[in-house]
Amino acid sequence: MFTRHLSSRRKVLMLSMLSALIVALLCGGMQFFYSYHKRDVKYDNLISDLRVYMESYFEELQTSIDKLQPLTLSECKDVKSELTSRASFSLNVRAFLLVKDKMAFCSSATGPMHVPLNELVPDIDVNKAVDMALLPGTPMMPEKPAIVLWHRNQLIKDGGVFTSINLNLTPYLLYTARQDEFAGIALIIGNTAFSTHSTRLIHIKDLDDRPLRSSQIKGLPLTINLYGDIWSAEDLIFALLFGLLCGSSIGLLCFFWLMMRANPRKEILTGIKQNQFHVVYQPVVDSKDLQMRGVEVLMRWQHPGAGAIPPDAFINFAEAQQLIVPLTLHLFDLIRRDAPALAKRLPPGSKLGINISPGHLHADSFKDDMRQFAASLPPDHFQIVLEITERDMLNQREATRLFEWLHLEGFEIAVDDFGTGHSALIYLEHFTMDYLKIDRGFVSAIGMETITSPVLDAxxxxxxxxxxxxxxEGVETAEQAKWLRDHGVNLLQGYWISRPLILEQFLSWKPDIHLDSE
Incomplete structure (x- = not known):
């Protein structure tokens, strides 16, 4: 934030940009690989879920088929009703067929029949204990693909149970439930596949892409392929945005930190000499009639290279560099310069609130500085109020004497940001104060269901x-102002009344505020 030479500013800028680039690449890359890994885990879980679902389904179907195997020893007319009942209560089963001597003799759908099995399904090998095939359709549903499943009866030669299963439900049911995570699935038996990308059976060589995951169903010649994108455009865009956000944040922090280290002492002194500091005035009004009773004087720094620097930043640095006294004296000079114009805008007796640091309060020159400052203002016009933050650490014995002297000299003292530090009650116990400035944190909580209201009442x-x-302080709404007025607060200050104004704005400022009379 503080610069020393043009060359050092360039070095800081280049180093900050380099840091931002490295962090952007690192964070963006980490985010991308995290998204990639997350998608990878999703695919692993999904193929696992698909496999478990299919294996569970076929295990339950196997149980039903085992109960049908003894029926192959009977005549169709004796077992037709039981066969039909079994098919009705078996999920996705189109029909059970009983087979004996390679002849299908009984169907749960059509009853008695006498058709060679190899005519129905040429791809089924009845010599195998279990075999499967994909069909483009069945006699009852010729337009809808199906899985056909053969289970041989070990007690009958060339006999067993033949099952046709709906294909339109099993893959689509799984596919639609989580379709945002992958592109599709395919069921493969032999060289034939049924894919969510097609409504008909296709050859495996016609499958478009290499699957991301593939799994074999235990005990069956059935393979599940899972298709999807290794990474998505959304993942890439998010990684880029995340990288840019992290990089820009680190770059700004790096620039801020390096500029702070450049030479803050010299920068502050240069700012004073080159009139980079200016003051703004925030009106303070009476809570009852909303008439202006004074202003708080605030210092601002517009740095030619770093722009507007927050007061907390340069005040803390000034205190750390033991420059708070010259900075405060410069504040006095700026107020002294504006005093004639302020006297025309503010009536006699108006409060002039000025923040004083403990570093200046305990300085040897403090009394002389205050006398000279008061003498330089229009006589008997302003009431100077020194605002001391409750969080500041004061030497109790010395501060007590100083406060007595200030009161004798006609100055008033305010404890600022009351309630934000650890020593609030100690301040009031040991020091004589004229004003208590309520911290904006209490004010902002007015109207909310918090514990702040009882504390504020106390x-x-x-x-x-x-x-x-x-x-x-920090009054931002009429509701807050009304509550404060009704609870006996004397003066109000905040954005609802006015933002801090430069001299020209303050001289032409006309309050546009009002409260209900109720």
């Missing part, structure tokens, strides 16, 4: 007992 009660004027 703070306001404490302030009344100590005869302190209360100022609410």
């Amino acid at each position: 703070v306001l009660t404490l302030a009344r007992r100590l005869n302190m004027v209360t100022v609410a």
